Amino acid sequence: MNREREHPISVHDVTVSYDGTAVLSGIGFCVKQGEIFVVMGGSGSGKSTLMKAMVGLLQPARGRVLYGGTSFWEADPDVRRRILRRIGVLYQRGALWSSMTLAENVALPLEEFTGLRPGEIRDLVSFKLSLVGLSGFENSYPSEISGGMMKRAALARAMALDPEILFFDEPSAGLDPVSARLLDELILELRENLHTTIVVITHDLESIFSIADTSIFLDSADRTMIAWGNPRVLLEQSEDPRVRRFLTRGRLSGAPEG
Amino acid sequence: MEENTVCMKKQMMDTENKPVMPGSASLSRLGADTLLVRLAGSWRMGISLPGAKDVLVRAGDISGIRRAVFDSSEIVSWDSSLATFLAAFFRECERRHIQAEPEGLPSGVQRLLQLAAAFGRRMDAKRPEPGGSFFALAGERSIDFSRSFLDLLEFIGSATLSLARLARGRARFRLSELVHVLQQSGPNALPIIFLISALVGVILAFVGAVQLKMFEAQVYIADVVGIAMAREMGPMMTAIIMMGRTGASFAAHLGTMETNEEIDAFRTWGIDPMEFLVLPRMVALVVMMPLLTIYADLIGILGGALVGVGMFDLSLPQYLDQTRAALTLTQFGIGLSKSIVFGMIIAISGCFYGMRCGRSASAVGEATTRSVVAGIVFIVVADGVFAVITNALWI
Incomplete structure (x- = not known):
C-alpha cells in the first residue's frame, strides 16, 4: 500500500466492457513519478479505451484506477473532481x-x-x-x-x-513527421522542466523509441496487455512474437512509421 | 489418360484488337490419385472465365483423386480474377478432400493466395448479419426504444437537478455562453416568426371570415384570430419554428462537439457538460419562448386585422376593440405557459440528441433530424395534454 502511495498512477486488474462485452481485461501496471509511460498497440487494441477508463470518461466493469493511492472510481464526486483537476488530457484531435x-x-x-x-x-x-x-x-x-x-x-x-499528470492520446496522429517529432521534443521538455508524469497512447514507433521510459503493449486479439517494460529492452528481450513483430515492423520494412 | 476440357468458345479481342485466348482450365488424371489442372490463356477481369465448381463438375468422375497439381506454363496473363478462381477452386477441393498443391502456379498468385489466407475470417467481426425474423427485429427495436426512453428520462432528471443547482446559485456556466444563445434564439429569430405569424393570422382570418360572413358576423373575425393566436397558434407555431431553427442548431452544435471530443474535454476537467452546455440553452429558451410568443400573437392579430380591414369592411379601431374584448388574460396566460413548456421541450430534445450523437461524420446529421422530429412530436403531444387539462379546468 505504501508503495502504491508513491506512484502517481496505479491500475489494478482493470476490465472495461462495452454493452457487456469485455474489450480490455486484466490490465495492471503502475506509473512512476516523472516518467514517460507509453501505452502501445495496434489499431483496435483498446489503447484509447484504457485512457478513457483512466481519465474518468468510462467506468471500468472491474478493477481499480488509483491516483496517489486514492481509487478514482470509488471516490466521492468531489474527490474525483479534485483528482481530475490534477490531470491534463490532450485529445487525439485536440478537442x-x-x-x-x-x-x-x-x-x-x-x-x-x-x-x-x-x-x-x-x-x-x-x-x-x-x-x-x-x-x-x-x-x-x-x-x-x-x-x-x-x-x-x-x-x-x-x-x-x-497538472501533475498529462495524458496524450495519439499525439502524432494526423501530423506530418516534422510536427510529430516537434511534439515529441515538447513532451520530453515538459518532463525535463516541469517533472510532469506523462502517459502517452500511441502506435508511432519513432515516438515510442524516442520518448518512452516504460511501456505496456496491448494486444488486439487477446484484449489484454502482454508486455510491460522499456520498449528498447522489450525489443531485445521479449520472446513474444507479437511484441517483437510490432516493435520491429517499421525497421524491417525500412520505412519508418509516421 | 482421359481428358476433359472446359474451354471458352468465344474468342475475345483485347485493346489492341488482337485476338485474346480467354482463360481456360483443363483437368486430366495423372496417375490413380492425382489430378492435373492445366491453366492457359488470359485470366483477366472482363473476359468470361470458367467457374471453379463448373470445372470440377464437368471433369466427371473424380473419385479416388486425393491430390491436385497445377501446370500454369500456358497462362498468357493474369490478374486477381485468377486468384479468385483459385481460391474458390481450393475451397471446392477441400470440400472433396482433395489436397491442392499450389507449387505449379505463378509465384505472384501463390503469394496473393497466402496473403488472403493469412488473415482468414475474423470470427469477432462486429455486427451480425442484418435481418432475422420479424419478431427478432421487433424485439430489438423495442429494446432500443426502451433504452433510449430510459436515457431520455435520465437526461431530463439530470437537467432538472442542474436547474435546481441553478436555483440555489450553485450551478456554474459562462455568462457569455448564455448571452450568445439568447442572441441566437431571440432577436435572430424575429424575422422568420414575423413572416409565419402574419401569414397564420391571415389564414385564420380567411377561414373564420368565410363562415362568419354567412351570418353577417364578420366583426367576430377578431375574436377567432385573437383567441386562436393567443391560445394555440402563437405558441405552437413559434415552438415549431424554434424547434426547426434553434433546437436543430443545438443538436448540430452539441453533436459536433461530441464528435470532436470537446464534451469529453469538459468532463475530464471535472466540468459538468449538463451545467455548462445544456443549462444555458434551457434558460435561454425558457426566457425567450414567452417573449417570442407574445410577439407572434401580436403579429398574428395584425395579420388578421389586415384581412378584416382590407376585405371585410371593418375599421381598424373596431377590429382592435373587438380583439381586446374577446381576449382575456387567461387566454394569454395559457399560451404563455405552453410556450415555457415548449421551450423546455425544444432545449431538451435538441441537447439530448446532440449529446448522445455518435462519433461518425453522419451521426451529427442523424442527431439533428431525430431531435427535430422528436421535438415536434413532443410539442404537439404537450399541446394535446394542455387541451385536456384546460378543458377539465373549464378555462
Whole structure:
C-alpha cells in the first residue's frame, strides 16, 4: 500500500466492457513519478479505451484506477473532481472548444478553478501559448489554424493548471513527421522542466523509441496487455512474437512509421 | 489418360484488337490419385472465365483423386480474377478432400493466395448479419426504444437537478455562453416568426371570415384570430419554428462537439457538460419562448386585422376593440405557459440528441433530424395534454 502511495498512477486488474462485452481485461501496471509511460498497440487494441477508463470518461466493469493511492472510481464526486483537476488530457484531435478563441480555451480552466484576476489569467494564458509556440494566435479560432497548431494549443490548454499528470492520446496522429517529432521534443521538455508524469497512447514507433521510459503493449486479439517494460529492452528481450513483430515492423520494412 | 476440357468458345479481342485466348482450365488424371489442372490463356477481369465448381463438375468422375497439381506454363496473363478462381477452386477441393498443391502456379498468385489466407475470417467481426425474423427485429427495436426512453428520462432528471443547482446559485456556466444563445434564439429569430405569424393570422382570418360572413358576423373575425393566436397558434407555431431553427442548431452544435471530443474535454476537467452546455440553452429558451410568443400573437392579430380591414369592411379601431374584448388574460396566460413548456421541450430534445450523437461524420446529421422530429412530436403531444387539462379546468 505504501508503495502504491508513491506512484502517481496505479491500475489494478482493470476490465472495461462495452454493452457487456469485455474489450480490455486484466490490465495492471503502475506509473512512476516523472516518467514517460507509453501505452502501445495496434489499431483496435483498446489503447484509447484504457485512457478513457483512466481519465474518468468510462467506468471500468472491474478493477481499480488509483491516483496517489486514492481509487478514482470509488471516490466521492468531489474527490474525483479534485483528482481530475490534477490531470491534463490532450485529445487525439485536440478537442479545442470550437466556439472559443485559443486564449479563451486556455483561460477557461483558469477561470473555473482558480481565483485569479482577469489580468493575471491573461498573462498566464499568453505565457502558456508562448510555451507551445503560439504567441500571437490568442484571438484565433480553432478553425483558423492548422492541425499541428491545434494540437499545440490543446497542449497549452491541458497544461493550464500545471497538472501533475498529462495524458496524450495519439499525439502524432494526423501530423506530418516534422510536427510529430516537434511534439515529441515538447513532451520530453515538459518532463525535463516541469517533472510532469506523462502517459502517452500511441502506435508511432519513432515516438515510442524516442520518448518512452516504460511501456505496456496491448494486444488486439487477446484484449489484454502482454508486455510491460522499456520498449528498447522489450525489443531485445521479449520472446513474444507479437511484441517483437510490432516493435520491429517499421525497421524491417525500412520505412519508418509516421 | 482421359481428358476433359472446359474451354471458352468465344474468342475475345483485347485493346489492341488482337485476338485474346480467354482463360481456360483443363483437368486430366495423372496417375490413380492425382489430378492435373492445366491453366492457359488470359485470366483477366472482363473476359468470361470458367467457374471453379463448373470445372470440377464437368471433369466427371473424380473419385479416388486425393491430390491436385497445377501446370500454369500456358497462362498468357493474369490478374486477381485468377486468384479468385483459385481460391474458390481450393475451397471446392477441400470440400472433396482433395489436397491442392499450389507449387505449379505463378509465384505472384501463390503469394496473393497466402496473403488472403493469412488473415482468414475474423470470427469477432462486429455486427451480425442484418435481418432475422420479424419478431427478432421487433424485439430489438423495442429494446432500443426502451433504452433510449430510459436515457431520455435520465437526461431530463439530470437537467432538472442542474436547474435546481441553478436555483440555489450553485450551478456554474459562462455568462457569455448564455448571452450568445439568447442572441441566437431571440432577436435572430424575429424575422422568420414575423413572416409565419402574419401569414397564420391571415389564414385564420380567411377561414373564420368565410363562415362568419354567412351570418353577417364578420366583426367576430377578431375574436377567432385573437383567441386562436393567443391560445394555440402563437405558441405552437413559434415552438415549431424554434424547434426547426434553434433546437436543430443545438443538436448540430452539441453533436459536433461530441464528435470532436470537446464534451469529453469538459468532463475530464471535472466540468459538468449538463451545467455548462445544456443549462444555458434551457434558460435561454425558457426566457425567450414567452417573449417570442407574445410577439407572434401580436403579429398574428395584425395579420388578421389586415384581412378584416382590407376585405371585410371593418375599421381598424373596431377590429382592435373587438380583439381586446374577446381576449382575456387567461387566454394569454395559457399560451404563455405552453410556450415555457415548449421551450423546455425544444432545449431538451435538441441537447439530448446532440449529446448522445455518435462519433461518425453522419451521426451529427442523424442527431439533428431525430431531435427535430422528436421535438415536434413532443410539442404537439404537450399541446394535446394542455387541451385536456384546460378543458377539465373549464378555462
